[in-house]
Amino acid sequence: MRHRKAGRSLRRTSEQRLALLRNLATSLIEQGAIETTEAKAKELRPFVEKLITKARTGTLHARRLAGKHVHKRAAADKLFQEVGPKNAKRAGGYTRILKTGHRKGDGADMARIEIIEG
Numbered sequence: 001m002r003h004r005k006a007g008r009s010l011r012r013t014s015e016q017r018l019a020l021l022r023n024l025a026t027s028l029i030e031q032g033a034i035e036t037t038e039a040k041a042k043e044l045r046p047f048v049e050k051l052i053t054k055a056r057t058g059t060l061h062a063r064r065l066a067g068k069h070v071h072k073r074a075a076a077d078k079l080f081q082e083v084g085p086k087n088a089k090r091a092g093g094y095t096r097i098l099k100t101g102h103r104k105g106d107g108a109d110m111a112r113i114e115i116i117e118g
Contacts, residue, residue, distance in 0.1 A: 008043050021047045022069050028095075029075045029083060033114030041097050041111040052094045052115075055084025086118050 010017055024044050027034050029051075036044070051069060054062040058080055070076045087094050098112045 008039055010039060010043065022071065025051060026070055026072050026075045028113060028115065029070065029079050030072070033112055035100060035110060035112045037103075038097075038099060038109040038111040041113040044113060045095050045097060048113075048115075049092065049094050051079060052083055052087055053092075055079045056088050058084060083115060087116075090116075090118075 010020065012020065020040070021044060024034065024036060024040065025048050028044065028048055047069075051066050054066045063076070063080055066079060067076055070079060083094075094116055096114050096116050098114070100110045100112050102108065103110050
């Protein structure tokens with residue numbers, strides 16, 4: 001029974017799932033938009049939005065908390081210098097998920113997740 005179990009397991013252990021979300025978040029911050037499966041995009045959205053909320057404050061404590069998940073220095077700098085200030089006036093909803101169809105190989109539902117500008 002799955003009672004009161006939130007989130008998707010994505011057929012991975014908790015460590016693998018956290019590593020996947022960290023890598024996807026880093027790629028999204030670096031590139032602005034990525035294409036992945038719909039389930040991964042839906043799991044990535046709250047993960048990234050919490051990082052952007054931390055980046056809005058720009059404090060040293062927030063940078064250290066975000067550094068737990070964004071391991072590339074260039075991506076962390078971009079998060080705090082560009083993405084955070086652009087979304088400073090926004091009350092949330094920093095990302096957008098667009099469904100793009102099915103993957104040719106296995107028919108998985110694909111989606112494009114992107115950071116909304118300003």
